[in-house]
Amino acid sequence: MDWDKLRIFHAVAEAGSFTHAGDVLNLSQSAVSRQISALEEALQVPLFHRHARGLILTEQGEQMNRTVRDVFAKLAMTEALLTESKEKAAGRLKVTTTTGFGTSWLTPRLPRFLDAHPDISITLILEDSDLDLGMREADVAIRMHPPRQPDLVQRHLTDIQLQVCAAPSYIAKHGTPATMEDLDKHRLLMFGTYHPPVADVNWLASFGRSNGQKRQPVFEVNSLTALADAIEAGLGIGSLPHYMLIDRPGLQRIMTDIKPPTIEAYFVYPEELRTSKRVAVFRDFLLAEMPARA
CATH class of the missing domain: 1.10.10.10 (Winged helix-like DNA-binding domain superfamily/Winged helix DNA-binding domain)
Structure with a gap:
């Protein structure tokens, strides 16, 4: 052939x-x-x-x-x-992660990585479903769940906490809910057209309710960035990963006495790339950035 x-x-x-x-x-x-x-x-x-x-x-x-x-x-x-240099990390690295994490956390930090490693170039694929790393759809992945494929190397990066937040303008107009039951009286904003990988993304809909009925949002959008924009604009109360509140002073964390769900973030890659310098320096960069900034 x-x-x-x-x-x-x-x-x-x-x-x-x-x-x-x-x-x-x-x-x-x-x-x-x-x-x-x-x-x-x-x-x-x-x-x-x-x-x-x-x-x-x-x-x-x-x-x-x-x-x-x-x-x-x-x-x-x-x-x-x-083609990877034996002396230093070099070449193209194809990275995949969720749209929300890739847009709001990873992309703003990539300049620091590329400045430190000028011989590496990044291809970033934002996709909420898991790409097949074994078939080279990407080299490495940052996933919001433990890897399901047994042939992948995994490294736990961090636990991401989902936090309740609102804009000061909304709080000034509608007040701050003191309990989960108080949320029934407030405007809730949620992630629309939900699908994996984050099972608890809309946890505010049912948290604290014993009757099984879910709270209905006044606004839904299928983008965490757009959801953060809506909360920041004073449209209502929502839940976001804690890393999204860092660079948004217009978001105020509320209801800090409750324990929200957490998301386990993992760095995964195929066994064949275990000795790759590009993968190693990118992994080390993520681990260094997350404790200090996430």
């Missing part, structure tokens, strides 16, 4: 069409189609079902793509390790 044809096949399988794969590969749609037809002819099996809305892998195509994806992932891992 021709490696170039396999590379094109993999791009088509991931893109779902000849046209989109051509855009990625900088080839014409007809050139991509010819290469796929030649590969199918050489193998004597169909790899795609063609239809009006795009392409679907056949059973043989699915099997081929699993193998090709694994091969190219291992090649990418090998290339990264071979």
Whole structure:
């Protein structure tokens, strides 16, 4: 099997069409189609079902793509390790974490890391679902739960506390709730269209209620940054990770006598990158930053 044809096949399988794969590969749609037809002819099996809305892998195509994806992932891992300087940390590091953490905590601190390690470049992928590190969708991840894959190296970074907060303007107008029951009389702001990884992100909806009914928010948004903006603007009371209150003087912590949920943050990466200098210096940077600033 021709490696170039396999590379094109993999791009088509991931893109779902000849046209989109051509855009990625900088080839014409007809050139991509010819290469796929030649590969199918050489193998004597169909790899795609063609239809009006795009392409679907056949059973043989699915099997081929699993193998090709694994091969190219291992090649990418090998290339990264071979090109990394033995003298100092260098090269590109692909990092993934949740949108909220990556936007509000990590990104503002990256200049300090890049200043300290000018030979490293960062690709940051903000995604609330877990990317497959074993398949090289990212090199390292900062996750808000213990790793579920057994073949990943993990390091506990910190426990993130969810805190109740409001703007001084809201408190001046509506007062401060003294108990969890008092929240029933206040405007609550929550994270909308919830999905993992943070199971307790909307804990204020049910905390302190014994009847099982949830408090209804007056405002929902599917972004922690936008939620913090809304609280800071005086729209109502909400709960945010404690690191978001550090750089926002317009947010005031309230109800400090209750014990809110905590989130366990982990730094994880594949076993193959255990000796990578880029991974090591980035891990050490996170550990140094979090106790002092988070």
